[in-house]
Amino acid sequence: MRRLSSVDVNFDEQLNSLLAFETVNDAALIHTVDQIIHDVRTHGNAHVLKLTQQFDQHPAQTFAELELTQAALKAAFEGLDPTVRTALELAAARIRSFHTAQKQDGWQYTDELGNVLGQKVTPLDRVGIYVPGGKASYPSSVLMNAIPAQVAGVTEIIMVVPAPKGDLNELVLAAAYLSGVHRVLTIGGAQAVAALAYGTETIPKVDKITGPGNRYVAVAKRAVFGQVGIDMIAGPSEILVYAEGQNNPDWLAMDLLSQAEHDEIAQSIFVTTDASLLEQVAASVEKLLPTLPRVEIARTSTNDRGALILVKDRTEALALINRVAPEHLELCVDDPDSLLPEIRHAGAIFMGRHTPEAIGDYCAGPNHVLPTSGTARFSSPLGVYDFQKRSSIIHCSPTGSQSLAQAADILAQQEGLDAHARSARYRVGGQS
Amino acid sequence: MRRLSSVDVNFDEQLNSLLAFETVNDAALIHTVDQIIHDVRTHGNAHVLKLTQQFDQHPAQTFAELELTQAALKAAFEGLDPTVRTALELAAARIRSFHTAQKQDGWQYTDELGNVLGQKVTPLDRVGIYVPGGKASYPSSVLMNAIPAQVAGVTEIIMVVPAPKGDLNELVLAAAYLSGVHRVLTIGGAQAVAALAYGTETIPKVDKITGPGNRYVAVAKRAVFGQVGIDMIAGPSEILVYAEGQNNPDWLAMDLLSQAEHDEIAQSIFVTTDASLLEQVAASVEKLLPTLPRVEIARTSTNDRGALILVKDRTEALALINRVAPEHLELCVDDPDSLLPEIRHAGAIFMGRHTPEAIGDYCAGPNHVLPTSGTARFSSPLGVYDFQKRSSIIHCSPTGSQSLAQAADILAQQEGLDAHARSARYRVGGQS
Structure with a gap:
C-alpha cells in the first residue's frame, strides 16, 4: 500500500490525487441510456421485455413472467437455513428499530398575531427500489432500502432486481419479504429505471427511486432526476480508519480489506499518528490479503486506491478526516467521544475498537447506504426522511393577516409584482 | 381561461395535457453549458470575467471588481426607504423565526445490548446562493435562501447575482446584508454555477448551490449535481386555488393572477364545486387582467396554461389536488382544517380566505422556494434541513458487539464477502 505523510512537501497534491474521482460522464453511455429511456417511454413493457431478454438472457417470453408473486417471496423466506433466517431477522428488526427512531412528525405553532404556521409531513405514495443482480446482489441492501420506506409509511414499494439467465438470489427475495416490499420485478439496468420513472402498461410510475446499480443505472437515475426523486449517484465505497494507542493490527487491516474486497475502485485509507502501528498494519494487510477469496x-x-497516512497529531488527523469526508469512518481509539465533536463530515462513524464497519453494513441498525466520494460534505445516510416530505402550512386569521398583508404589499411593489401587492391588499381591512 | 369539468368524457386526457411540462433537455443547451463548465474549471477567474463581460456587458476590467464589500451591502441596507426597510426587517425576522423552529438536532440512544446508536447533525461548511439578476431579481428570494442557511449555522454563505451592465438592485444587497451573506459576487449564468461548484483562484468551492435561475443555470446545476448538492431543478411557478361557499371572486381572481404575472409559463388553476362561482371568477379574471402592469x-x-375546473364534490377536489401536487395550494373554504388531513401533495398550503399566496411569498415565515411541476410528490420546501446533514453514529461495547458480530459474520458469508465476515469475527470473543 502506498504510504503518505503529512510532512511530505507535496502532501496536499498527493492527497488530491488519491481522492480524485469523477462521477460518470461518458457521452456515449449517456446517449445509450437516453435512447433506452426514450424507447421504454414509447414502447412500454414490450421494450423492457426485449432488453431483459437481450442484456440479462432472461428466458421469459412475456412481461408477466418478469413479476414475482408474494407467495414466491414468502417461500424464499421460509426456505432459509434457520441460522441465516435468524441473522436476517435480527438485522431487519434492528434496522426497523433504528429507523423508527428517525421518523419525523409535522409541527405547528401559533404566532403572536394569531396565525398558524407549520409543516405537515407525509410519506411518499410509491417508491422504486433498485437491487443489483448477479455477483453484487446483496440482501442487506434490500433491507437498508425497503425498511426505511416501510417505516415512513410508503403506500407501495416496488423492487426491481435483474435476474441474469433467470437466476435469482433466494436471500434477496427473503429480504424483500421481511421488508414489506409490495411488488418485485426481475428487470434491471436503465430499462428498469425508465419503467419506474415513467410507468408502463403494468408498472405504475413511482415518485422516487433509490438503491445502487452499475454505470447504466447511475446514468439513468441522473437522467430521470426531476421526473422522480432519487437518493444519490453512488460512487465507489470507501473507508477511513483512524487509530491510536493499543490496537490489534490484524483487526485494522481486515477492516481496511473488508472495504477493498467490494470493488477494484473501492478505497481504504489508514490514518495514524503512530509510525510503528502504520508499519504493523501494512504488514498485516500483506499477510492477510493472500488469504482472502476475493484477493x-x-x-x-x-494497490491502486489505498493509502497509509502518517499524521503528526490529532489536529492533523481531524483536518484530514474532514477533508476526505469519508463514507465510513472508524475511530479506533480509547476515547472516540472526545473526537466526535470535531468530526464534521462522514457518512457513518464507527466508534471504538469493537465497532467494525461490517457490523454497520449488516445489523447495527443505521443505514449502510451512505454518501460516497466526499459527498458527506452535503448529504446524509439514506433514511426515513428520504421517504417523507413536507408541506408548509400557513393559516392567517382575518386580523392576523393585517400586518403581514401590508408588508407583502410593500415588498411586492418593490419587486414590480402588482398582482401580488393587490392580492395582499384585498385582505387589508377586508377589501382593496 | 379554459374551462374543464370532471364530467367531461376526456377529462383525464385534458388534465394530463394541462399539466404536461418537461424539464429542460435541450442537447445544444447542455453542450454549451458543459463547455462553459469545462472552461471555468480550466481557466478560472479569467474565464468567468470574460463571460461576465460578454453576456452581462459588465464594465469590470478585473475579476476583483466583481466582488462587493460588506460595506456596500450595509450601505444599501441603510439607504432604504424606512417603510421598505421596516417591511424587509419584518419579513426577515419572521422567516428566521419559522426556520429556527425547523432546525434539527442530533439524537442517540443505547440499545438493549449496551451499544450506542444515533445521528449527529452538522451544518454545511459553505454554500452558494444563486440570485437571478435583471427583471426577476427578487430580494425576497435572497431572504428565503440565505436565512435557512444562516439558521443552520453554515460557516460561509456566498451569493452570486448577475449585474447586467453593472446594474444592481439595492434591495437585493440590503436583503443579503440582513440575511448574513458573507460574500457577494456579481456574476451569473452557468459560469457562476461552475465557479461555485469547482472553485477558482479566489472563490472557494462550495458544498451546495441553491436558488432559482434561467435555463442555463438549471442545466448547469444539473450538471454539477454530485460534485455539490443542489436544491432542485425549478420549473415554472404554479398555484391551485380551491374554493367553496362565500368567496369574493375578485380575491380569488387576483390570487390566480398573482401567479400568472410571474411568467408566461406560470400556471394558475382554479377548482370549485360551484359552477356559478367558477363563472364569477372567470369574469373577475377578465375584468382585472387589463388593469395589471404585467398584463x-x-x-x-x-390563456396558455390556466384553467377553471369544475368538480362534483370534495372527494373529486381532493383527488385532483393530490394528482396536481401543486407548488402553492389555497383552500378558500370555511373549514380548511377538515381538508388538511386528506392533502398528501403540495409545496405550501394556504388555509382559509385570509391567506393569499402573496403573504407566503414575502413574510409569513415559511419558505417560498417550493417544489414545482408536481415534484411535491417527493420533495419539500427549501428549509434549514437542506443546509444540515447527518452522520450515523455506531458505538459497540466489547460485550454489546458479540451478537451483532455473529449475525454480521453469517450474513457476510452469505454475500460472499469473506473479509467482512472475518472483520466481524475478530470481535467475537476478542479474537478470530
Missing part, C-alpha cells in the same frame, strides 16, 4: 479485487483496490 | 405576461399565462 484479486482487494489487491487491486489496495 | 401581457399574465394574459399569456392564463
Whole structure:
C-alpha cells in the first residue's frame, strides 16, 4: 500500500490525487441510456421485455413472467437455513428499530398575531427500489432500502432486481419479504429505471427511486432526476480508519480489506499518528490479503486506491478526516467521544475498537447506504426522511393577516409584482 | 381561461395535457453549458470575467471588481426607504423565526445490548446562493435562501447575482446584508454555477448551490449535481386555488393572477364545486387582467396554461389536488382544517380566505422556494434541513458487539464477502 505523510512537501497534491474521482460522464453511455429511456417511454413493457431478454438472457417470453408473486417471496423466506433466517431477522428488526427512531412528525405553532404556521409531513405514495443482480446482489441492501420506506409509511414499494439467465438470489427475495416490499420485478439496468420513472402498461410510475446499480443505472437515475426523486449517484465505497494507542493490527487491516474486497475502485485509507502501528498494519494487510477469496479485487483496490497516512497529531488527523469526508469512518481509539465533536463530515462513524464497519453494513441498525466520494460534505445516510416530505402550512386569521398583508404589499411593489401587492391588499381591512 | 369539468368524457386526457411540462433537455443547451463548465474549471477567474463581460456587458476590467464589500451591502441596507426597510426587517425576522423552529438536532440512544446508536447533525461548511439578476431579481428570494442557511449555522454563505451592465438592485444587497451573506459576487449564468461548484483562484468551492435561475443555470446545476448538492431543478411557478361557499371572486381572481404575472409559463388553476362561482371568477379574471402592469405576461399565462375546473364534490377536489401536487395550494373554504388531513401533495398550503399566496411569498415565515411541476410528490420546501446533514453514529461495547458480530459474520458469508465476515469475527470473543 502506498504510504503518505503529512510532512511530505507535496502532501496536499498527493492527497488530491488519491481522492480524485469523477462521477460518470461518458457521452456515449449517456446517449445509450437516453435512447433506452426514450424507447421504454414509447414502447412500454414490450421494450423492457426485449432488453431483459437481450442484456440479462432472461428466458421469459412475456412481461408477466418478469413479476414475482408474494407467495414466491414468502417461500424464499421460509426456505432459509434457520441460522441465516435468524441473522436476517435480527438485522431487519434492528434496522426497523433504528429507523423508527428517525421518523419525523409535522409541527405547528401559533404566532403572536394569531396565525398558524407549520409543516405537515407525509410519506411518499410509491417508491422504486433498485437491487443489483448477479455477483453484487446483496440482501442487506434490500433491507437498508425497503425498511426505511416501510417505516415512513410508503403506500407501495416496488423492487426491481435483474435476474441474469433467470437466476435469482433466494436471500434477496427473503429480504424483500421481511421488508414489506409490495411488488418485485426481475428487470434491471436503465430499462428498469425508465419503467419506474415513467410507468408502463403494468408498472405504475413511482415518485422516487433509490438503491445502487452499475454505470447504466447511475446514468439513468441522473437522467430521470426531476421526473422522480432519487437518493444519490453512488460512487465507489470507501473507508477511513483512524487509530491510536493499543490496537490489534490484524483487526485494522481486515477492516481496511473488508472495504477493498467490494470493488477494484473501492478505497481504504489508514490514518495514524503512530509510525510503528502504520508499519504493523501494512504488514498485516500483506499477510492477510493472500488469504482472502476475493484477493484479486482487494489487491487491486489496495494497490491502486489505498493509502497509509502518517499524521503528526490529532489536529492533523481531524483536518484530514474532514477533508476526505469519508463514507465510513472508524475511530479506533480509547476515547472516540472526545473526537466526535470535531468530526464534521462522514457518512457513518464507527466508534471504538469493537465497532467494525461490517457490523454497520449488516445489523447495527443505521443505514449502510451512505454518501460516497466526499459527498458527506452535503448529504446524509439514506433514511426515513428520504421517504417523507413536507408541506408548509400557513393559516392567517382575518386580523392576523393585517400586518403581514401590508408588508407583502410593500415588498411586492418593490419587486414590480402588482398582482401580488393587490392580492395582499384585498385582505387589508377586508377589501382593496 | 379554459374551462374543464370532471364530467367531461376526456377529462383525464385534458388534465394530463394541462399539466404536461418537461424539464429542460435541450442537447445544444447542455453542450454549451458543459463547455462553459469545462472552461471555468480550466481557466478560472479569467474565464468567468470574460463571460461576465460578454453576456452581462459588465464594465469590470478585473475579476476583483466583481466582488462587493460588506460595506456596500450595509450601505444599501441603510439607504432604504424606512417603510421598505421596516417591511424587509419584518419579513426577515419572521422567516428566521419559522426556520429556527425547523432546525434539527442530533439524537442517540443505547440499545438493549449496551451499544450506542444515533445521528449527529452538522451544518454545511459553505454554500452558494444563486440570485437571478435583471427583471426577476427578487430580494425576497435572497431572504428565503440565505436565512435557512444562516439558521443552520453554515460557516460561509456566498451569493452570486448577475449585474447586467453593472446594474444592481439595492434591495437585493440590503436583503443579503440582513440575511448574513458573507460574500457577494456579481456574476451569473452557468459560469457562476461552475465557479461555485469547482472553485477558482479566489472563490472557494462550495458544498451546495441553491436558488432559482434561467435555463442555463438549471442545466448547469444539473450538471454539477454530485460534485455539490443542489436544491432542485425549478420549473415554472404554479398555484391551485380551491374554493367553496362565500368567496369574493375578485380575491380569488387576483390570487390566480398573482401567479400568472410571474411568467408566461406560470400556471394558475382554479377548482370549485360551484359552477356559478367558477363563472364569477372567470369574469373577475377578465375584468382585472387589463388593469395589471404585467398584463401581457399574465394574459399569456392564463390563456396558455390556466384553467377553471369544475368538480362534483370534495372527494373529486381532493383527488385532483393530490394528482396536481401543486407548488402553492389555497383552500378558500370555511373549514380548511377538515381538508388538511386528506392533502398528501403540495409545496405550501394556504388555509382559509385570509391567506393569499402573496403573504407566503414575502413574510409569513415559511419558505417560498417550493417544489414545482408536481415534484411535491417527493420533495419539500427549501428549509434549514437542506443546509444540515447527518452522520450515523455506531458505538459497540466489547460485550454489546458479540451478537451483532455473529449475525454480521453469517450474513457476510452469505454475500460472499469473506473479509467482512472475518472483520466481524475478530470481535467475537476478542479474537478470530
